[in-house]
Amino acid sequence: MSDIAAQLAVVQHRIAEATARANRPAGSVALVAVSKTHPAEAVQQALAAGQLLFGENRVQEAEGKFPGLRPAHPAMRLHIIGALQTNKARDAVAVADVIESLDRPRLAVALAEAMAKTGRRPDLLVQVNTGDEAQKAGVPRAEADVFIRACVEEHGLPVKGLMCIPPVEGDPRPHFYLLAELAAKHGLGVLSMGMSGDFEAAIACGATHVRVGSAIFGARPYPVT
Secondary structure, eight states, X not given: OOHHHHHHHHHHHHHHHHHHHTTOOTTOSEEEEEOTTSOHHHHHHHHHTTOOEEEESOHHXXXXXXXXXXXXXXXXXXXXXXXXXXXXXXXXXXXXXXXXXXXXXXXXXXXXXXXXXXXXXXXXXEEEETTOOTTSOSEEHHXXXXXXXXXXXXXXXXXXXXXXXXXXXXXXXXXXXXXXXXXXXXXXXXXXXXXXXXXXXXXXXXXXXXXXXXXXXXXXOOOOO
């Protein structure tokens, strides 16, 4: 068993235990294995271990990694989870099955146009900046209701749920509960929240998807500058 397969098994076990503790049905939480900065070989090891759902931050990196893997793994699904520039909207629509980082009106317009031109309609999640942090992507809390409605009603976008990245400091659970309440208010079933350090708390708060990278793939091999 490869290190990645072993670490994946540990994370899957922790997800199953957290799901049981929360009295939620087995299998109700999906694991998004975040492979950003890791090579295609690492993804292949996870695929060999049965993982089919992956997340990438950058569209360009996803384009270089995943199209070549899809023919042998038709059930594989790719989420774009990083901040998305409007000029990359069409590329993201072409490569992704889910885009988790819809967070501003200009991006909503760009995605609607890209979907109309390509005929592809990946599911979308609205990213909410639950901590209203100036340096972080995501629609501000006060604007979230209006933005979610506009995405669906004005732009006809396939919004399925919400995503958040809580502040690094402090208890993440209030942010997870806020996101869950907002999703319920809009009748949205998908909650992408929780990462390597806090996914068990996110599951207790209702996460349907958790995004785990370093606990599976190890430290990210950032290039030396």
